[in-house]
Amino acid sequence: MRAAVVRTPGEHPELGEHPDPVPGAADTVVRVTAAPLVPLDLLCASGTSYFGRPAVPYVPGVQGVGVVESSPELAAGTRVWFATSAGMAPGDGSLAERCAVRPDDVVPLDADVPDAALAALGLSAVAAWMSLTWRAGLRAGEHVLVLGAGGAVGQVAVGAARVLGAGRVVAVARSERARDRALAAGADEVLALEGDAEALAGRFREALGGRLDVVVDPVFGVAATAASRVLSDGGRLVNLGGASGDTAEFSSAVLRSRSASVLGYTNNALTPVQRRDALEAVAGHAAAGRLAVAHEPVPLADVAAAWRRQATGDPGVRLVLTP
Numbered sequence: 640m641r642a643a644v645v646r647t648p649g650e651h652p653e654l655g656e657h658p659d660p661v662p663g664a665a666d667t668v669v670r671v672t673a674a675p676l677v678p679l680d681l682l683c684a685s686g687t688s689y690f691g692r693p694a695v696p697y698v699p700g701v702q703g704v705g706v707v708e709s710s711p712e713l714a715a716g717t718r719v720w721f722a723t724s725a726g727m728a729p730g731d732g733s734l735a736e737r738c739a740v741r742p743d744d745v746v747p748l749d750a751d752v753p754d755a756a757l758a759a760l761g762l763s764a765v766a767a768w769m770s771l772t773w774r775a776g777l778r779a780g781e782h783v784l785v786l787g788a789g790g791a792v793g794q795v796a797v798g799a800a801r802v803l804g805a806g807r808v809v810a811v812a813r814s815e816r817a818r819d820r821a822l823a824a825g826a827d828e829v830l831a832l833e834g835d836a837e838a839l840a841g842r843f844r845e846a847l848g849g850r851l852d853v854v855v856d857p858v859f860g861v862a863a864t865a866a867s868r869v870l871s872d873g874g875r876l877v878n879l880g881g882a883s884g885d886t887a888e889f890s891s892a893v894l895r896s897r898s899a900s901v902l903g904y905t906n907n908a909l910t911p912v913q914r915r916d917a918l919e920a921v922a923g924h925a926a927a928g929r930l931a932v933a934h935e936p937v938p939l940a941d942v943a944a945a946w947r948r949q950a951t952g953d954p955g956v957r958l959v960l961t962p
Contacts, residue, residue: 641656660738673959690727699725705754723738748919760795763791763792765917770879774902788824801825860886879905
């Protein structure tokens with residue numbers, strides 16, 4: 640089969656011939672129709688991540704969308720979303736014509752959403768949805784601040800906050816085109832991520848009308864520091880990434896006086912049932928036009944160029960490879 644193959648950790652994959660997947664007795668073989676290129680793919684392939692140096696050659700790609708070719712449980716032709724551990728454990732991923740997937744990592748989805756759009760949502764949408772619902776327990780009417788709102792997680796968080804009945808949604812992003820994406824996702828107001836914590840806190844407070852109940856934070860650093868100073872009584876800051884650094888400064892007095900919470904989030908903590916339910920919810924809202932991630936389909940043959948674009952940190956949209 641044709642596949643994107645990493646032959647040397649730290650270098651981009653190249654399109655080439657690769658052996659067809661050999662499924663285990665319980666595995667599903669999926670014919671891949673769309674696979675997003677995400678930061679985790681590059682991290683795993685770098686050879687310097689906390690997962691260790693991957694065994695090469697291997698096919699990267701930690702998630703995708705496709706159609707079942709063979710399965711002990713699902714009928715051939717069933718449309719599915721799937722996850723892989725490519726680069727984190729031995730085995731091949733989604734950037735190929737076919738992929739073998741474990742039973743818990745296959746989710747049938749019949750929502751009327753194009754494959755590339757569904758792939759662009761994927762685990763980023765799960766993270767945004769579950770940060771707001773499961774971790775933050777967002778209630779209708781509450782005010783939400785979304786940091787890093789131009790990225791895939793941020794775009795879905797903005798749209799999901801709207802879907803879940805937030806009273807006001809303010810987005811924060813660094814670049815102008817990222818702010819445009821956040822505005823398109825449905826934010827009431829979009830702010831530039833600039834200035835020190837004190838200045839940011841003042842701008843957050845003004846934009847939110849003096850009320851901040853939930854923060855979705857994939858960036859941490861100075862933005863999280865500023866947001867924590869604006870939290871209202873019972874406010875919750877959910878951190879799910881550190882794009883701006885691994886540390887932030889929080890005031891004990893502020894957190895205690897407001898009974899505020901700082902909560903961590905990772906998709907790895909979800910059960911297969913939680914992940915499936917989140918994907919079904921997201922796909923349903925996407926089919927109704929309420930959730931989306933800006934994306935660009937790219938032929939698998941152009942994987943090297945797409946990989947280099949992703950390595951810039953902000954390729955402008957979610958790149959989705961189509962075999």
